Amino acid sequence: MIDLRRLHVLRAVSHYGTVTAAARALHFTPSAASQQIRQLARDLGVDLLEPQGRGVRLTPAAESLLAHADAIQAQWEQAEIDLRADRGAPSGVLRVTGFPVAVSVLLAPLASRLAERHPRLSVRITEAGVPESFDLLFEGEADLAVVESTPHSPPMSDKRFDQQPLLDDPFDLVVPDAHPLAGRDRVDLAEAACEPWIAPVEQSPCRRHVLSACGAAGFTPDVVHHARDWDVTAHLVAHRLGVALIPRLAHLTPDLPITRIRCAGNPHRKLLTCTRGAGHARPAVAAALHELRELALTAVA
Template structure:
């Protein structure tokens, strides 16, 4: 019989990439986590980890076992749903995580609607980046996440997570109010090719999208300033220090003398909802997803 607790340690190693990181997430010592996996390997009579440089990697047997483990986790979610089928009204606690921009325009309004419509349901919101949101789902610390697509996200085929499109968030060109492009209904980004640019910091998930949009328009932007926060970007634009591409979900300070201009070709980023496999039909999660689908079109109008 497979010890499911030891199997969970193996899943954590696969998720976090190292035994040390998995042990930290599970509140184990690295030696205790290693011992759990060694015992699981002895129980099954196969090797689960093999040396790779200074670390270890999963064996083919471990990869095969993980496919079954992910299926077990999904079936467990389904079993829990079946057992609670008579309690169809959303109730209890719903823990939701989301990237910073999603909180004011999607998650906070969603929580207000759920509070009004389902008084027995309590929503807990945590602002996180995409990698942390997936960690929280994996660890069972969140039931629902709103994430932007980044190269660091698990692939859509990952059997542990159910990732579904929520909305496309277009990028607008932001210029000073008195800029020649400010009065245009829509502009080709190539018209801003010779401007000074303000771009996200290099390690921001939005940085590659900004550079890619400019590249698709036929130029590499001359980035003279970098910002982490979109309102910092807006202030730099307001001071005529450059132009910028800003997602429409970003709520910029209304008093600033700047104008958002729509871009030809509508460069955008994709926003997803994500749950653990088998969790999407839980009453509280399903209710939250309905609210998010209703809010999404107006968020980027």
């Protein structure tokens, strides 16, 4: 008989990439986490980890076992949904998470709508980056996340998560009001090729979008300033320190002397909803997903 607690430790190692990171997430010591996996390997009579450089990696046997483990987790989720199916309207606590813009524009109004329409449902919001949102879902600390699609996110085929498209968030070129392009309804980014640029910091998922959009227009931007927050970027533009691409969903300080201009080619980022496995079928999550789709219809108008 497989000890499901030990199996969960192995799942955590796969998700976080190292025994140390998995142990930290599970509030174990690394030695205790390693002991759990060694005992699971002895129970099954197979090797689950093998050396790789200074670390370890999962063996083919471990990968095969995890495919079954993810299916078991999804079945437990579905069993819980089935047991609660006759309890009527959404109720209890719904834990949602998302990156800052998603919280401001989507999750805050979502919580307000759900409070009005489902008074027995209590929404708890946690601001978190994209990787942290997936971690919270995996750990069972969140029920629903709004994330940005990135090359480093789990693939859509990962059965641990159900990821669904929510909306495309276009990038606008933002320039000072006095800029020659400010009077245009739409602009080709190549017309800003010789401008100084303000770009997201290296760690931001949006940096790739900005550089890719400029590359598609045929140039590499001369990035002279870096910012983590979109409003900080807008203030740098307002002081005529450069131009920038800023997502339309980002709310900026009112009355700044800046102009947003739509871009030819429609550069954009994709926002997704994400739940654990079958978690989207839970009444509370289903209600939240319905409201999010409604909010998405007008979010970038």
